[in-house]
Amino acid sequence: MKVLIATDKPFAKVAVDGIRKEIEAAGYELALLEKYTEKAQLLDAVKDANAIIIRSDIIDAQVLDAAKELKIVVRAGAGYDNVDLEAATAHGVCVMNTPGQNSNAVAELALGMMVYAARNFFNGTSGTELMGKKLGIHAYGNVGRNVARIAKGFGMEIYAYDAFCPADVIEKDGVKALTSADELYQTCDVVSLHIPATPETKKSINYALLKQMPKGAMLVNTARKEVINEDELIKLMEDRPDFKYLTDIMPAANDKFTELFAGRYFSTPKKMGAQTAEANINAGIAAATQIVGFFKDGCEKFRVNK
Numbered sequence: 553m554k555v556l557i558a559t560d561k562p563f564a565k566v567a568v569d570g571i572r573k574e575i576e577a578a579g580y581e582l583a584l585l586e587k588y589t590e591k592a593q594l595l596d597a598v599k600d601a602n603a604i605i606i607r608s609d610i611i612d613a614q615v616l617d618a619a620k621e622l623k624i625v626v627r628a629g630a631g632y633d634n635v636d637l638e639a640a641t642a643h644g645v646c647v648m649n650t651p652g653q654n655s656n657a658v659a660e661l662a663l664g665m666m667v668y669a670a671r672n673f674f675n676g677t678s679g680t681e682l683m684g685k686k687l688g689i690h691a692y693g694n695v696g697r698n699v700a701r702i703a704k705g706f707g708m709e710i711y712a713y714d715a716f717c718p719a720d721v722i723e724k725d726g727v728k729a730l731t732s733a734d735e736l737y738q739t740c741d742v743v744s745l746h747i748p749a750t751p752e753t754k755k756s757i758n759y760a761l762l763k764q765m766p767k768g769a770m771l772v773n774t775a776r777k778e779v780i781n782e783d784e785l786i787k788l789m790e791d792r793p794d795f796k797y798l799t800d801i802m803p804a805a806n807d808k809f810t811e812l813f814a815g816r817y818f819s820t821p822k823k824m825g826a827q828t829a830e831a832n833i834n835a836g837i838a839a840a841t842q843i844v845g846f847f848k849d850g851c852e853k854f855r856v857n858k
């Protein structure tokens with residue numbers, strides 16, 4: 553049995569070592585493809601793989617066609633918008649994610665970005681504090697919950713809106729559940745995005761929604777760039793010189809944002825929310841364990857395709 557780790561953005565070495573231990577203990581072989589620059593390298597590496605562990609790596613019909621022996625793909629992480637689920641099902645391939653395993657890392661980065669912006673990007677001028685500010689958590693999943701837990705320590709007033717999570721689940725964490733996205737954006741000084749990229753959410757963060765935020769507003773995106781309507785965000789930031797945007801997913805129009813909004817726009821060069829040794833170990837080893845459970849016991853917990 554051959555398990556391939558295919559990661560354009562590699563795990564920390566300690567995580568790869570942990571995955572190797574898990575895979576070899578099961579009697580399987582581990583292959584590693586990291587920092588590949590051409591899709592052809594991926595197409596070649598998947599040829600004889602029975603299982604693949606990925607991060608944000610694209611698994612489309614072409615990759616699935618090339619992977620003749622493939623039975624399972626595990627996305628070591630939460631969002632699986634990078635995998636063509638229908639094509640995987642058509643190829644008889646099981647797709648799983650590892651929910652919750654990297655969420656603290658992403659949440660810590662979201663709070664770090666809030667501090668960075670509130671303190672004027674550490675430029676030495678007088679900034680503001682997070683204590684007493686209203687934080688809106690847009691989608692209360694694993695990352696949203698961790699953001700709430702950490703933000704409590706900062707003394708923020710915390711609100712959340714989630715179309716699917718019941719209000720009582722949110723409120724038992726001491727977070728005020730709101731009933732619409734509009735209400736969340738009207739109420740909160742800072743909004744932290746944690747919605748997945750789906751056909752329904754794509755470009756849903758738009759001018760009409762953002763314009764409702766109070767003066768001095770800040771939007772923090774550690775989710776996906778696809779959920780932002782970039783043209784409308786640019787227009788909004790042109791109309792609202794008080795508005796700050798911090799993102800861990802570089803927008804397609806990064807050059808434009810950088811040029812127009814110096815001092816109130818920041819993007820990481822590469823998505824790094826989950827780039828910690830701890831998150832890599834948690835998600836990577838969970839992926840390995842899920843693969844072993846799938847082959848040895850037929851366990852399909854965390855399967856995300858039909």
Ligand code: 3PG
Pocket residue numbers: 561607608609628629630631632654775823824825826827
């Ligand atoms: C996720 O969906 O788990 C996060 O966005 C992290 O993605 P990454 O593994 O590509 O860093």
